Structure formats: C-alpha cells, structure tokens
Amino acid sequence: MIFRQLFESDSSTYTYLLACPQTSQAILIDPVLETVERDIQLLRAMNLSLYATLETHVHADHLTGALRLKQLLGSRIAYPAMDDLPCADIGVREGEAFQFGSVSIHPLFTPGHTAHHHAYLVDTPVMQMSFTGDALLIEACGRTDFQSGNAETLYNSIHNKLFSLPDDTLVYPAHDYEGRRLTTVGQEKIRNPRLGGGMSKEAFVKIMNGLDLPYPRKIDFAVPGNELCGRCPDNVPDQYQGPCAVYDQG
Secondary structure: EEEEEEEEEOOEEEEEEOOOOOEEEEEEEEEEEEHHHHHHHHHHHOOOOEEEEEOOOOOOOOOOHHHHHHHHHHOEEEHHHHHHHOOEEEEEOOOOEEEEEEEEEEEEEOOOOOOOOOOEEEEOOOOOOEEEOEEEEEOEOOOOOOOOHHHHHHHHHHHHOOOOOOOEEEEEOOOOOOOOOOEEEHHHHOOOOOOOOOOOHHHHHHHHHHHOOOOOOHHHHHHHHHOOOOOOOOOHHHHOHHHHHOOOOO
C-alpha cells in the first residue's frame, strides 16, 4: 500500500493518502479545502487517481475538500452512513469493509467526540494502522462539549474499540498541535494523561467536563458547510473567505 501523511497548519489537521499500487486508485482521509491544490499535485506526481475522499466525521474546525475534489477529479465522497448526508456518494458502516483496489478499510463506530464519529483500520503485511480521527489523539482525545459529544460515550469508544486493538497498532490522529505525527495503542494506554494508566470513566468525565475550552472559531460555518460535503455557506467570515473565493462553488 502507498501511504502519505499530509498536514494543514491552520487547523493542525492531518490528511492521509492511501493508494493501491496495483490499480493506482487512491483515497484521502479527512481532506481540507485549503490544501486541495496540494493534494491534486501530489496525486498527479505519483500517477494516482482519486477514487474517493473519506471522512471520520463532520468536522467543526475546517471545511472539507471533498466536494471540490469531486468537482475537479470526479472522486466519490464517503461519510459514515449514519450521517445520512444527501451529498455523500458512499455510506460507510462498521462491519462492512470499504474497498478500493487491493486495499480494505474497516470502519469502527467510535462516537463521543461527535455522535456519528468513525475510525478506520487498515491491515498491511507488516503493521496494523488505525486512523482515529478526533476520537483518540496523541496523549489527548477529542473534546466532547459540542456536536452531540459525550464524555462517557467517548471513554467507552476508546476503551472498547481502540484500546482493544493490539498494542503495536499504529495510531494516526486527525490532529496534533505539537508537531507529533503518530503514536501506538500501547503507548496511549500507558501515557495518555486523560485515558491512560487505568484511568476510570468517572475520572475521565471529570477531566473532560473541566477543560473549559474556547468556542471553536470555525464551527458556525464549518459544520453546516461540511454537512454539504464542503460547500462554503453564506456565513463564512471575511478572514476565512480565501479558499471559498478561490474555489468558487456557486
């Protein structure tokens, strides 16, 4: 399998390119509108065709590049099926492999950051890779104070779905704010200050309820825009209009 980890600095978002070397089909997990041209240039440089974009959830911190990539490249848009978005071409579900070329992606329903959040597992001959979205981050986890988030639910998702994976499973999160690129399940079970070391559910909920985080600066336009698969809504503030102006979506 061909693999690249890509980064968008404004929202500290990781986008992941996975491709089948036999068919040259590729997908992008959690693409960002601002980096569409970068992603297209990379695909062309590697002689890959974009089969689909795949979202872990409806993001609140950036607009997805899914719709623009579909307009430019003819790719499909995949979201968790339970989001029931009319703009999505493919609905993914736990228990049903998402296949392109020789690559199989196995969705895991991991709610708690959002009600419909999914992580994705990929087995390769040498490793198991997990793309955990905003559920499990490096020595952190996604917040649970908006979009039907729930701390108890997130605790259950991480312990029952992600921490049950082999300790050497690689963890690729949707974000990191300190320049880190990956972790492992075993490391997070030990070192994660919110979840590791046998942290109880009650202690985790207390931590999450006491975070007192600022209101997400893009949520008011990112969520409705991402429910339209990345179409810029009318309420995008002037300082964030750049990508919307460049990618005039009508």
